[in-house]
Structure formats: structure tokens, C-alpha cells
Amino acid sequence: MSTSxxxxxxxxxxxxxxxxGEAPRRQAVDDRLKGHPAGVVPARGQLAPAERLxxxxxxxxxxxxxxxxxxxxxxxxxxxxxxxxxxxLPATLLRGADPRLAALPWQNEPQLDVWIGPSDGRQLxxxxxxxxGVAESGTLVLLSGPxxxxxxxxxxxxxxxxxxxxxVAGDYETLWTxxxxxxxxxxxxxxxxxxxxxxRSADIEQTLLLGAHGPRSLHVLLVGEAG
Amino acid sequence: MSIAITSxxxxxxxxxxxxxxxxxxxxAKVGPGFIGKRAAAAAAMPEFDALRDSARDIxxxxxxxxxxxxxxxxxxxxxxxxxxxxxxxAADARAIITDICKRLSAKTVTKGKSMISEEIGLNDHLExxxxxxxxxxxxxxxxxxxxxxxxxxxxxxxxLNKRQVEADFRRVHTDLPADRDLTEPTSxxxxxxxxxxxxxxxxxxxxxxxxxxxxxxxTSVLVTNEGNGDLxxxxxxxxxxxxxxxxxxxxxxxATQLLRVLARSATGQDMSVYxxxxxxxxxxxxxxxxxxxxxxxxxxxxxxxxxxxxxxMLRCIRCGACMNHCPVYHAxxxxxxxxxYPGPMGSVLTPSLIGxxxxxxxxxxxxFCGRCEEVCPVRIPLPKLMRHWREKEFxxxxxxxxxxxxxxxxxxxxxxxxxxxxxxxxxxAALSLLGRSKGRFSSLPLAGGWTKYRDFxxxxxxxxxAQWRARKASSRSNAA
Numbered sequence: 001m002s003t004s005x006x007x008x009x010x011x012x013x014x015x016x017x018x019x020x021g022e023a024p025r026r027q028a029v030d031d032r033l034k035g036h037p038a039g040v041v042p043a044r045g046q047l048a049p050a051e052r053l054x055x056x057x058x059x060x061x062x063x064x065x066x067x068x069x070x071x072x073x074x075x076x077x078x079x080x081x082x083x084x085x086x087x088x089l090p091a092t093l094l095r096g097a098d099p100r101l102a103a104l105p106w107q108n109e110p111q112l113d114v115w116i117g118p119s120d121g122r123q124l125x126x127x128x129x130x131x132x133g134v135a136e137s138g139t140l141v142l143l144s145g146p147x148x149x150x151x152x153x154x155x156x157x158x159x160x161x162x163x164x165x166x167x168v169a170g171d172y173e174t175l176w177t178x179x180x181x182x183x184x185x186x187x188x189x190x191x192x193x194x195x196x197x198x199x200r201s202a203d204i205e206q207t208l209l210l211g212a213h214g215p216r217s218l219h220v221l222l223v224g225e226a227g
Numbered sequence: 228m229s230i231a232i233t234s235x236x237x238x239x240x241x242x243x244x245x246x247x248x249x250x251x252x253x254x255a256k257v258g259p260g261f262i263g264k265r266a267a268a269a270a271a272m273p274e275f276d277a278l279r280d281s282a283r284d285i286x287x288x289x290x291x292x293x294x295x296x297x298x299x300x301x302x303x304x305x306x307x308x309x310x311x312x313x314x315x316x317a318a319d320a321r322a323i324i325t326d327i328c329k330r331l332s333a334k335t336v337t338k339g340k341s342m343i344s345e346e347i348g349l350n351d352h353l354e355x356x357x358x359x360x361x362x363x364x365x366x367x368x369x370x371x372x373x374x375x376x377x378x379x380x381x382x383x384x385x386x387l388n389k390r391q392v393e394a395d396f397r398r399v400h401t402d403l404p405a406d407r408d409l410t411e412p413t414s415x416x417x418x419x420x421x422x423x424x425x426x427x428x429x430x431x432x433x434x435x436x437x438x439x440x441x442x443x444x445x446t447s448v449l450v451t452n453e454g455n456g457d458l459x460x461x462x463x464x465x466x467x468x469x470x471x472x473x474x475x476x477x478x479x480x481x482a483t484q485l486l487r488v489l490a491r492s493a494t495g496q497d498m499s500v501y502x503x504x505x506x507x508x509x510x511x512x513x514x515x516x517x518x519x520x521x522x523x524x525x526x527x528x529x530x531x532x533x534x535x536x537x538x539x540m541l542r543c544i545r546c547g548a549c550m551n552h553c554p555v556y557h558a559x560x561x562x563x564x565x566x567x568y569p570g571p572m573g574s575v576l577t578p579s580l581i582g583x584x585x586x587x588x589x590x591x592x593x594x595f596c597g598r599c600e601e602v603c604p605v606r607i608p609l610p611k612l613m614r615h616w617r618e619k620e621f622x623x624x625x626x627x628x629x630x631x632x633x634x635x636x637x638x639x640x641x642x643x644x645x646x647x648x649x650x651x652x653x654x655x656a657a658l659s660l661l662g663r664s665k666g667r668f669s670s671l672p673l674a675g676g677w678t679k680y681r682d683f684x685x686x687x688x689x690x691x692x693a694q695w696r697a698r699k700a701s702s703r704s705n706a707a
Contacts, residue, residue: 005313008472008526012294015533020294029295029477032288033443036478039281042274042487059497096514118515121428137497146512154457172486176479187307187506188444190516191461194502199454202494203366203382204412205253205389206260212365213420213427214454214501 038173045136045170049226052135056168057222059138063197064210065218069165073223076162077109083160083219084112084125094119094156095127098147101162118149119156126152126215127160132167132175133222137196140220141175143182144191153193159215161195166227232581234565237588244559253386254560257379261551264495265602272491282488283606285481286473286542290533296442296475297524303445307507309520317347320525324349324434324467327521328358331464333431339449339456340364341436342380342545343469343525345567346580349434360434361426363455365419372399378561380568381493381547386560389415423455433459433517437470438544439485440522443478446506447522450489450499457501465519466505472529473541479504485544488604492546528580536615540575542605549599549609555592564589571599575612583616587625590616652693655686662686 002010013020047055060067068079084091092113095101106114119126128148130140140161144150153159169175172194179192199214210216233240244250269275289296301311314320320343328336336353338344338360350360350371362371366384370377372395377383384392393409396418409415435456439448447468449456460466476482482504490496509516532541550556550570561569566586568576574593578586590613599609620626621634640647662668662685670678677683689697 003313004315004319007315008313008524008530009294009297011526011530012297012472012533015530016291016294017534018294025292025295028288029292029299032477032481033299036443036480038480039285039484040274040277040487042272042278044272063497063500121424139498139502144513144516146510146514149514150457150461151515154454154461172483173480176483179479186444187303188446188504190505190507190509190513192446192504192506193457194498194504195500196496196498196502197500199452199500201365201416201453203364203369203384204387204392204415206256206382206385207412209413209416211420212416212453212455213363213423213458 041171041173042136045134047135047170052170053165053168053222053226056133056135056138059135060133060197060220061138063138064200065138065197065220067220067222069222071224073103073162074105074108076104076221076223077106077112079221080127080160081109081112083158087158089124089158092123093125093127093160094123094152096129096148096152098129100129101127119151121151121155123156125158125160126156127162128152130161130163130167132169132178133163133220134172134175134194135168135170136172139172139194139196141172142193142195143179143189144193145189150191150193153195154214157211157215158217158219159195159198160219160221162221162223165222165224168222168226232566232585234577234581234586234589237563237565237592240563240565241559241592244563249388249391250386250560253388254557257385257551258557261494261548265492265548265551266495268491268495268497272487275488275491278484278488279604279606281484282544282604283542285476285484286544286605289475289477289481290473290538290541293472293475293533296477297472300440300442300445300475303442304507304520304522305445307445307520309445309507309522312521312523314523314525314527316527317525320347320469320523320527321349321352323523324469325352325356325358327465327467327519328353328432329356331431331519333358335359335361335426335430336432336434337361337363337427337430337459337463338367339433339435339451339459340367340383341434341469342377342567343436343471344434345377346527347469347525349469361423361430363423363427363453363459364451365416365453365455368419368423369395376562376567378569379547379550380545380570380572386562427458427462430459430463432465432467433461433463434467434469435460437468437474437522438489439476439482440468440470440474441477441479441482441504442475444506446479446504448482448486449503449505450486450501452494452496452500454501457503460503460505461516463517465521466508466517468505468520468522469525470522471525471527473543489544489546492548492602492604532579537575537579537612539607540572540579540612542607543572543576544605545572546604548602548604552598552602554594554596554598559592564592571609571613572607575607575609575616578616578619583619583623584625587616587620590614590620648690648692651690655690656688659686659688
């Protein structure tokens with residue numbers, strides 16, 4: 001008895017007029033997968049480091065996120081405390097166990113109540129560390145993993161993301177190259193998340209409103225200077 | 228809900244839609260909303276047309292090697308701990324999904340917006356099996372509680388206004404205070420967020436579609452603005468991706484090329500808010516994520532489309548630009564098309580999927596103005612493919628008899644220039660003479676279908692061909 005798989009693949013091959021045994025076709029597929037050509041990469045993000053960072057900041061704000069540009073990681077806990085105060089939020093947040101977040105000088109803000117782990121939907125504020133940013137569209141790139149729970153990106157009302165200015169690239173392709181280098185034997189992390197602004201919907205009368213199902217606010221903590 | 232096919236009644240549906248004042252009010256916003264945003268996004272990206280060429284070429288390459296990319300995708304999903312299920316048709320796909328849900332003793336499933344789910348009538352089937360499907364995209368949620376179908380592929384509730392949404396929320400959310408204020412879209416959105424948040428947290432299985440499937444890594448890509456797709460796939464015990472065969476692309480870079488044209492063509496954004504690349508289930512050390520990851524690959528007629536010119540339709544990335552720019556869609560909305568896929572892309576895809584006997588009317592709902600092809604991010608020649616179906620309709624004698632005779636009479640003249648030219652010249656001269664006083668006709672024999680709704684302009688005396696010859700002759704004499 002032939003399976004659905006056999007039926008579908010046979011039908012695809014019949015329509016294409018191929019057998020699957022043709023060496024040139026296999027070669028074309030192998031070449032594409034190995035070479036993974038970038039295609040057309042817009043000039044928009046291909047800038048010197050300082051201009052690239054300026055474009056990233058502009059694009060983050062254009063996507064309705066907010067941004068603090070901080071001289072160093074030492075200022076991150078203070079900036080978070082100020083963000084929470086300014087919005088009358090309780091001085092508590094949930095973060096992943098990521099060593100880059102663990103290394104922040106939390107002792108500078110003793111009133112901040114910092115919890116570690118995935119979200120169960122009861123926390124107002126989640127904190128993540130991004131792998132990098134993309135200047136072309138103001139996009140953050142995050143990887144899931146034991147230290148970076150995905151739920152932090154989506155359940156809290158406020159998503160705060162730390163990104164190192166040296167990790168802001170002009171285009172997405174630069175980040176793919178870095179991700180391939182991090183996981184040379186595959187597979188990719190369970191999730192690679194591109195996040196461009198806070199959650200929104202225009203499903204009622206095409207009126208764009210923020211805070212549909214994901215975070216109502218996205219706040220970027222950009223650290224250091226472009227490198 | 229699953230969809231009763233009313234495509235054969237397109238004319239009646241359209242007449243109803245044109246009379247529906249509320250629908251017309253909603254449709255009046257479609258063009259102004261979407262067209263300007265896409266145009267601005269395209270203008271801000273100098274490489275936009277080059278990206279469209281690139282997107283077209285990637286899809287053409289993938290389709291030509293689809294069997295091999297499918298095998299590679301399957302292998303990579305398995306390596307990451309996931310499962311791939313092929314489904315020949317809708318019944319096959321429904322059975323695969325129900326089996327997974329039953330094995331996990333699922334009571335409720337949350338769902339991201341998926342046109343494939345509409346195509347296979349998944350929600351009705353799940354309900355019949357005692358499993359409660361909850362649509363989580365705001366637009367899909369609205370139409371689910373109204374027991375309607377989407378009227379647009381990216382804005383499913385575009386036919387509704389906020390007063391209708393308010394009435395529905397009061398009808399369905401009966402546990403909330405009756406005197407609450409729901410006059411503004413913000414309060415409606417907040418209420419939907421609250422209601423659905425609970426559903427996300429208790430769902431046993433999450434079902435989403437996919438915008439792309441990446442062969443290189445065995446990854447599914449899902450694009451949303453709301454974040455509902457992410458909550459749907461992250462929180463339950465299992466994530467089921469329901470996608471059709473043609474979603475395959477070779478590599479991460481290829482998906483990126485297509486993503487650069489997708490949101491720009493759809494909503495005019497540089498990139499949608501959430502673009503999520505999912506590979507396999509949660510890893511042993513992960514603190515969250517689904518324990519199982521399944522991809523259901525649906526054929527349902529697509530493999531047959533790979534043969535011949537309809538293959539080009541399989542490039543479609545479901546951005547909705549064609550319907551956003553279509554004067555016919557603007558006039559009649561999505562429901563009139565009578566099945567899952569409306570607008571120009573629906574007029575080509577529907578006859579392929581449900582058969583030309585039922586779908587033949589749709590390709591006739593076009594003025595062939597060509598705007599759809601002009602804006603298509605993967606350059607699908609939609610008018611040419613609609614013409615393909617019109618020819619098939621004619622060949623298979625599905626066209627009504629008066630139309631067939633009319634076309635035969637016309638073609639008899641049109642293929643005999645020595646007859647056509649004097650006959651049309653005579654007719655134009657006569658009409659010109661008759662319509663001289665008013666410059667238009669409010670009724671004409673054999674043209675009642677036209678003059679019932681608008682006047683027919685009186686010809687100015689000469690045929691087009693005669694004027695063309697005169698113009699060419701004068702430009703030649705000017706040049707000389």
C-alpha cells in the first residue's frame with residue numbers, strides 16, 4: 001500500500017516530468033543549500049558603523065518601540081528602574097538565566113525585584129538579551145534556549161531587550177552568518193525570533209492599535225558604541 | 228467554519244454585495260488603506276523591483292526542484308526532533324490533525340490564522356470530534372464568533388465595522404459587565420486580549436499555518452503582527468504547522484529575500500512585528516516551548532498545478548496585494564467569490580483547487596486592468612492565468628449558450644478583416660448619428676446589462692482601427 005507521502009511525491013514528479021534520479025537536479029539543490037546565496041541585499045543598511053547604529057535607532061522608533069542608548073552595561077539596571085518608575089509599574093521583572101543578563105550590576109538597584117525563568121503570563125515585565133539587531137528595519141534578533149525562554153518575548157505587557165551596539169548589523173544576512181557559526185552541526189535553536197516593534201492589530205476597521213496579544217510596549221536597551 | 232462553495236453564484240453574490248450598504252462602507256476603506264501604504268514602502272526601497280525578481284526566481288527554482296526540497300525539509304525536521312506528515316487531500320490532513328489531538332487528549336486547540344485551515348474546513352471537523360478550536364488572530368476570532376468565513380486573506384474581518392464587533396462581543400462575552408464601554412476600537416481590542424489570554428494558557432495543542440518552510444534547516448516561518456501565532460505555538464503541549472507544499476524555499480537567505488517583499492506588499496511595513504523561525508520541539512534543557520512539533524504538508528491539488536502554466540500560481544506568498552488593488556474586489560468584497568480565496572489570486576487558485584466546473588465564474592470577475600500583476604511581489608501573471616481559465620471554461624462548454632453564440636458571431640467577423648472593418652465602421656457611424664443629441668445612450672438593444680446601471684457613451688464617428696490608421700498616416704507625413 002502506498003503512503004500519502006509516496007502519492008504526493010509521485011504526483012509532484014509526474015507533473016514536473018522528473019524521476020528524482022537526475023544528477024544535475026540533485027546537484028542544483030545541493031549547490032543552493034551549500035552556497036545559500038544572499039540574493040539582493042538592500043543598500044539601506046550598508047553603512048559605516050556610526051550611521052548604521054543611527055539608522056537602527058531611527059527604525060526601532062519608527063516601529064513604535066522605545067529606546068535607551070546607554071554608554072555601558074553598568075547603566076542597564078538603572079535604566080530599567082527608571083523605565084518602570086516612569087510608567088508606574090511595580091519594581092519587579094522576569095528574565096532568563098542568560099549570563100550576559102546575570103552579569104549586570106543588579107546590586108546598584110536593590111529595590112528591583114528580579115526573577116529568573118519562563119513566564120506563566122502573570123508578569124508585567126520581561127527582560128531578554130538579543131543576539132543582535134538589524135538596522136535595515138529596526139529588528140531585534142533573539143534565540144530561544146535554556147537561558148532565554150521564548151515566553152518572555154510574548155506574555156509580559158512590557159518586553160525589555162538588551163542589545164549590544166556592536167551586534168547591530170546592517171542586514172539580516174549578517175545575523176544568519178553568525179547564527180550558522182554558532183550552530184555549525186545544526187539544528188537551529190527551537191526559535192529564532194525577529195521582533196520589530198510591539199504587538200499590534202488593524203483588524204477592526206483597519207485602525208492600527210498597539211498591544212494585541214503580545215507586549216503592549218517594546219523597550220530597547222542599546223548598550224555601547226558601534227564597533 | 229468550513230465553507231459551502233457558492234462560487235457558481237458569483238453574479239447573485241455580487242448583486243447582494245453591491246446592495247449591502249454596510250459592506251460598501253467597509254470596502255470603501257480597502258483601497259485607500261492598503262494602496263498608499265504599499266506604494267510608500269515600495270518607494271522607500273530602491274531595490275524593491277530587484278527583490279521581486281529575486282523572489283520570483285527563488286520560487287521558480289524551488290518549484291522546479293520541489294520533490295528534492297521536500298525530501299530535504301523532511302530529513303531536517305526529523306533531525307530536529309519533529310515529525311512531517313504528508314496529506315494528499317483535505318480529509319487526509321484533517322485526520323492527521325485529529326489523531327494528534329486525540330492522542331494528547333486535547334480539549335481545546337488555539338489556532339493562528341491559516342488559510343489552509345479554512346481550505347480543509349478544519350474547525351468544523353474538530354468541533355465534530357469534540358475538540359474546541361479557538362481562533363486567536365483578532366480578525367479570525369471575530370469571524371469565528373459570527374460563524375462567518377474570512378473575506379480577505381490577510382484581513383479576514385475587513386467587511387465588519389466596530390459597531391458589529393461591539394454587538395458580537397456583548398452577545399458572546401456574557402460574563403463581563405453589561406454596562407461596560409465598548410465604543411472605541413481600543414476597548415474592543417483590550418477585551419479580546421483578555422478573553423483570548425485565558426484560552427492561550429489552557430490550550431492543549433496549537434495549530435498555525437506557515438508563511439515559508441525552509442528546506443536547509445527544517446524550519447517553519449510564521450509572520451504575525453499580533454503575536455498570537457507565537458502564543459499559539461509556544462504554550463501548548465504540541466505545535467502543529469499546517470502548510471501546503473508550495474511554501475518550501477531552499478535556505479534561510481531565500482526566506483529572507485521573500486520576507487523583504489511580503490510585509491511591504493501586504494501592509495506597507497518594512498517587516499511584520501513577529502517573524503518566527505521554528506525548528507523542532509523544545510530541547511531537553513529549555514524552560515518553555517511545545518513538547519511536540521508536527522508539520523502537515525498538504526497537497527490538495529497543488530502537485531497537479533506544477534504541470535503547465537498554473538505552476539506560476541504556486542509562487543503566491545499570500546500577501547493580499549492583488550485583492551487590495553483590484554477594482555472588482557473593492558466593489559464586491561471577498562465573500563462574493565464564494566470560497567476560501569478571493570480577489571485575483573482566488574480567481575486563479577479556486578478553479579485549480581475545486582475544479583473549473585465550480586470555479587469557472589471567478590476568472591470572469593475581472594476587467595483585466597492588470598493592477599494585480601503590477602503589484603504582485605512574485606510577479607504572477609494573474610490576468611494571463613485568468614484568461615487560461617476562461618479558455619478552459621469555453622473549451623469545456625461551461626459558458627452560457629447566448630455568450631457562446633455571441634462570441635462565435637464576433638469571432639466570425641473579427642477573423643475576417645475585410646468583413647469586420649466595414650461592418651464596424653457602419654455600426655459606429657450609425658450609433659454616432661443616433662446618439663448625436665445626448666452623446667450617450669440610456670438604453671440600447673442587446674446592451675441592457677450595461678445600460679441598466681450606466682449610460683453607454685455614443686461613439687464619435689470612426690472606429691478605433693480607422694482612427695489608428697489616420698493617426699499613423701499623419702505622424703508619417705509629419706515625420707516626412
